Amino acid sequence: xxxxAFRGVLLLxxxxxxxxxxTLLFTxxxxxxxxxxxxxxxxxxxxxxxxxxxxxxxxxxxEMGLLLLAFVVPxxxxxxxxxxxxxxxERWYNRLLEINIMNLAAVPSIVYGILGLAFLVRGLGLGRVxxxxxxxxxxxxLPTVVIASREALRAVPNSIRQGAYALGATRWQVVWxxxxxxxxxxxxxxxxxxxxxxxxxTAPLIMIGALTYIAFDxxxxxxxxxxxxxxxxxxxxxxxxxTLRAAGGIIxxxxxLLVLNxxxxxxxxxxxxxx
Amino acid sequence: MRPLVxxxxxxxxxxxxAGCGGSGGGGGGNGLSGLIEADGxxxxxPFTSAAAxxxxxxxxxxxxxxxxxxxxxxxxxxxxxETDLSDASxxxxxxxxxxxxxxxxxYSEFLVANDGIAVVANKQxxxxxxxxxxxxxxxxxxxxxxxxxxxxxxxFPDEQLKLFGPGTDSGTFDxxxxxxxxxxxxxxTDYSATENDNVTVRGVSGExxxxxxxxxxYFEDNRSQLKxxxxxxxxxxxxxxxxxxxxxxxxPLSRPLFIYAKxxxxxxxxxxxxxxxxxxxxxxIADAARFVPLTAAQLKLAKQELRQAAG
Amino acid sequence: MASRSAVAPxxxxxxxxxxxxxxxxxxxxxxxxxxxxxTVGILIALLQPAIDFFREISVVDFLTxxxxxxxxxxxxxxxxxxxxxxxxxxxxxxxVAVPFGLGSAIYxxxxxxxxxxxxxxxxxEILAGIPTVVFGYFALVFVTPWLRDIGIQVDIFNAxxxxxxxxxxxxxxxxxxSEDAMQAVPDALRHGAYALGGNRVHVxxxxxxxxxxxxxxxxxxxxxxxxxxxTMIVLIAAGQxxxxxxxxxxxxxxxxxxxxATGNGDVPRGSIEYxxxxxxxxxxxxxxxxxxxxxxxxVRRFREVYE
Numbered sequence: 001x002x003x004x005a006f007r008g009v010l011l012l013x014x015x016x017x018x019x020x021x022x023t024l025l026f027t028x029x030x031x032x033x034x035x036x037x038x039x040x041x042x043x044x045x046x047x048x049x050x051x052x053x054x055x056x057x058x059x060x061x062x063e064m065g066l067l068l069l070a071f072v073v074p075x076x077x078x079x080x081x082x083x084x085x086x087x088x089x090e091r092w093y094n095r096l097l098e099i100n101i102m103n104l105a106a107v108p109s110i111v112y113g114i115l116g117l118a119f120l121v122r123g124l125g126l127g128r129v130x131x132x133x134x135x136x137x138x139x140x141x142l143p144t145v146v147i148a149s150r151e152a153l154r155a156v157p158n159s160i161r162q163g164a165y166a167l168g169a170t171r172w173q174v175v176w177x178x179x180x181x182x183x184x185x186x187x188x189x190x191x192x193x194x195x196x197x198x199x200x201x202t203a204p205l206i207m208i209g210a211l212t213y214i215a216f217d218x219x220x221x222x223x224x225x226x227x228x229x230x231x232x233x234x235x236x237x238x239x240x241x242x243t244l245r246a247a248g249g250i251i252x253x254x255x256x257l258l259v260l261n262x263x264x265x266x267x268x269x270x271x272x273x274x275x
Numbered sequence: 276m277r278p279l280v281x282x283x284x285x286x287x288x289x290x291x292x293a294g295c296g297g298s299g300g301g302g303g304g305n306g307l308s309g310l311i312e313a314d315g316x317x318x319x320x321p322f323t324s325a326a327a328x329x330x331x332x333x334x335x336x337x338x339x340x341x342x343x344x345x346x347x348x349x350x351x352x353x354x355x356x357e358t359d360l361s362d363a364s365x366x367x368x369x370x371x372x373x374x375x376x377x378x379x380x381x382y383s384e385f386l387v388a389n390d391g392i393a394v395v396a397n398k399q400x401x402x403x404x405x406x407x408x409x410x411x412x413x414x415x416x417x418x419x420x421x422x423x424x425x426x427x428x429x430x431f432p433d434e435q436l437k438l439f440g441p442g443t444d445s446g447t448f449d450x451x452x453x454x455x456x457x458x459x460x461x462x463x464t465d466y467s468a469t470e471n472d473n474v475t476v477r478g479v480s481g482e483x484x485x486x487x488x489x490x491x492x493y494f495e496d497n498r499s500q501l502k503x504x505x506x507x508x509x510x511x512x513x514x515x516x517x518x519x520x521x522x523x524x525x526x527p528l529s530r531p532l533f534i535y536a537k538x539x540x541x542x543x544x545x546x547x548x549x550x551x552x553x554x555x556x557x558x559x560i561a562d563a564a565r566f567v568p569l570t571a572a573q574l575k576l577a578k579q580e581l582r583q584a585a586g
Numbered sequence: 587m588a589s590r591s592a593v594a595p596x597x598x599x600x601x602x603x604x605x606x607x608x609x610x611x612x613x614x615x616x617x618x619x620x621x622x623x624x625t626v627g628i629l630i631a632l633l634q635p636a637i638d639f640f641r642e643i644s645v646v647d648f649l650t651x652x653x654x655x656x657x658x659x660x661x662x663x664x665x666x667x668x669x670x671x672x673x674x675x676x677x678x679x680x681x682v683a684v685p686f687g688l689g690s691a692i693y694x695x696x697x698x699x700x701x702x703x704x705x706x707x708x709x710x711e712i713l714a715g716i717p718t719v720v721f722g723y724f725a726l727v728f729v730t731p732w733l734r735d736i737g738i739q740v741d742i743f744n745a746x747x748x749x750x751x752x753x754x755x756x757x758x759x760x761x762x763x764s765e766d767a768m769q770a771v772p773d774a775l776r777h778g779a780y781a782l783g784g785n786r787v788h789v790x791x792x793x794x795x796x797x798x799x800x801x802x803x804x805x806x807x808x809x810x811x812x813x814x815x816x817t818m819i820v821l822i823a824a825g826q827x828x829x830x831x832x833x834x835x836x837x838x839x840x841x842x843x844x845x846x847a848t849g850n851g852d853v854p855r856g857s858i859e860y861x862x863x864x865x866x867x868x869x870x871x872x873x874x875x876x877x878x879x880x881x882x883x884x885v886r887r888f889r890e891v892y893e
Binding site: 347351370374437442443460464465466467468469470471474477478481482 | 653655657726727731741742743821822825826827828837846847848856857860
């Protein structure tokens with residue numbers, strides 16, 4: 001009896017999230033499905049909500065997403081490897097590093113905006129460009145990737161490492177050939193969560209200059225916008241037709257997310273092991 | 276692992292190469308070309324965007340970008356020389372002017388449209404139709420003890436007053452407090468503030484006894500859910516409509532909207548052409564952006580400023 | 587493959603330095619330094635204006651004052667209402683994310699079929715990808731009226747709706763990371779427990795969860811950090827009326843909402859009102875640092891290592 005009750009409780013937990021997701025998606029699709037026309041995806045913003053398009057935003061978000069993955073996975077996993085496999089845990093500076101990363105996860109996204117504005121846009125002289133946006137997002141979600149990767153590395157049974165060392169492998173060989181492939185699923189999860197969050201961020205991007213009106217395709221070192229910023233702009237307009245258009249934009253955003261996630265999920269499923 | 280790494284690297288290289296296209300300024304033809312950067316108030320942003328959209332049809336080689344860092348943020352960038360145009364829902368403040376001067380940034384101030392601030396109440400509040408400025412002041416001033424509608428006017432029922440309005444960082448807030456309470460920033464603190472006027476609409480329409488204020492277009496687009504209150508600024512009760520704002524009879528809650536232009540940018544033909552376009556077509560643009568066009572006197576002033584700036 | 591060195595007798599330490607290894611260690615350390623550079627950058631960006639701010643407003647007033655109204659005339663600068671607002675929302679969010687997240691994780695890891703898991707886990711992760719703006723509006727437009735319908739008297743902007751939605755948003759974080767940790771627990775442990783006569787509930791709660799505790803607690807800490815730092819949801823749904831209360835049914839303002847609203851608004855840069863952002867940001871940073879130090883100590887104590 002207790003068995004069934006326990007299982008029921010667990011299912012209930014799962015359903016809270018699923019039901020909320022379902023309700024959200026239903027509302028968004030209800031408003032937004034009718035908005036999915038060619039103009040939304042290929043056109044640019046307009047003062048007529050029915051003609052408003054989000055092409056520059058879509059392209060920019062995709063580009064930033066890919067750049068983000070390219071930056072955050074090596075740096076995040078590299079940090080995790082350093083902390084787990086190489087660093088002497090007794091040293092104070094390594095402990096500080098650990099705490100530091102946990103702390104960065106709590107910093108509000110807007111503070112990353114301030115940071116980006118001061119150091120990347122102005123300090124490094126990058127200006128208000130797409131690359132700066134991608135870099136800020138990288139810093140924002142780096143803690144998530146590091147923490148998830150660390151846990152993934154920790155979960156690899158030590159016997160694997162010992163066995164490899166016993167066969168004469170160097171530390172890096174152990175990591176690259178044994179530990180990392182084993183930890184790949186966890187790393188993939190962390191990357192998925194990080195990417196998902198970054199793609200939906202608005203506040204820091206506005207602060208470093210994401211535009212609400214741009215009529216040409218964004219380039220790496222040029223003015224840019226982002227889909228969540230465009231959505232936020234549309235939602236804030238008084239004309240309610242813009243809100244409907246925003247719903248369409250949200251569907252597109254979720255679509256992009258799904259595609260980018262698919263890659264990471266594929267990786268995760270392929271390398272999932274059970275010890 | 277290997278094939279994975281290779282695929283991802285390839286994808287990334289493709290992205291970077293695609294992204295390293297030319298700069299934003301479109302090419303040639305026999306028209307003008309260039310990039311004009313505008314930033315500032317999120318209220319005025321849609322106006323500049325509407326103007327940019329229409330301008331592109333005339334001059335396809337010119338690209339205009341619009342940001343919404345806020346009036347203050349816009350001026351900060353403007354006075355560092357980072358932008359060509361600054362959108363503003365209030366005139367430039369003295370401290371901001373000083374920074375511009377220090378950095379050697381000369382500019383021209385253009386009036387581009389008018390906006391009204393509508394005072395609205397919950398649809399069920401049928402006892403009130405018009406409020407005087409004095410009454411509004413008593414409701415909104417700092418330390419105000421007005422808690423119920425009855426405190427506003429003894430003939431009103433004893434219904435709790437639920438106040439909504441823009442946050443203290445908004446230009447609308449600055450303007451309202453300046454005109455109603457008499458000092459910018461002077462307001463009671465116990466009201467529901469929000470960044471986003473659509474949220475204020477929700478608040479007022481959802482609470483019986485609700486009272487709030489925001490730009491005219493937010494009332495017009497949500498007419499069915501709100502009740503507009505006439506404001507008596509000394510000349511009788513006037514309703515907030517486009518006509519009254521343009522005629523100047525909806526006082527004191529009519530505000531002008533500005534675009535500031537950097538003088539050095541003005542030397543570029545595309546910038547001058549853009550401003551000229553705005554002034555020539557201001558009625559059409561204001562209409563598209565849900566604002567009120569300039570009065571005849573304001574238009575004359577703007578044209579004068581343009582003549583001066585063009586040199 | 588084992589490398590064969592010519593004739594050298596077995597030794598505990600390699601007789602020549604492997605430069606490749608040193609280079610790699612250096613590169614990895616460099617990666618780690620990125621996070622250090624970020625923190626340093628944040629501190630630099632925050633400290634200077636914050637120090638300016640504290641020259642004008644005393645730290646004592648700031649920390650103990652009970653009214654936060656810096657942008658009004660005259661201003662008051664007591665940060666406690668903002669702190670209470672953050673606490674109220676975070677508390678609700680964690681109360682949702684932790685139990686439901688962990689429950690979902692246990693189900694996915696110990697009860698669900700592999701195929702079901704393959705579908706459900708990514709579905710949950712979609713929840714993590716919904717823009718926070720959408721969550722904010724959902725809280726305002728759906729959750730608040732729903733709360734009123736079921737009889738809870740909430741203000742139109744309130745911490746409860748924002749906290750509930752934030753909690754649901756964090757469920758994937760807790761669930762996905764906890765579930766990965768549980769998946770990584772060697773099957774040998776499970777089989778051993780079954781062999782000793784345990785049933786599924788026992789195995790799940792007394793063997794797997796304790797074994798995966800490090801990862802599970804890490805997911806909790808991450809969720810708490812995210813909850814404290816979340817901006818958009820609270821900006822839209824929790825309100826911008828700093829109130830000195832922990833009652834989640836009231837309108838509040840969190841530290842993050844204040845920073846976001848003021849940072850993107852019309853306040854002239856360089857003014858004392860603008861500098862409040864940095865003072866509040868610094869407070870947030872210091873407070874979470876303290877929390878994380880405590881949390882890391884706790885995690886270290888509870889971590890179980892198998893093998």
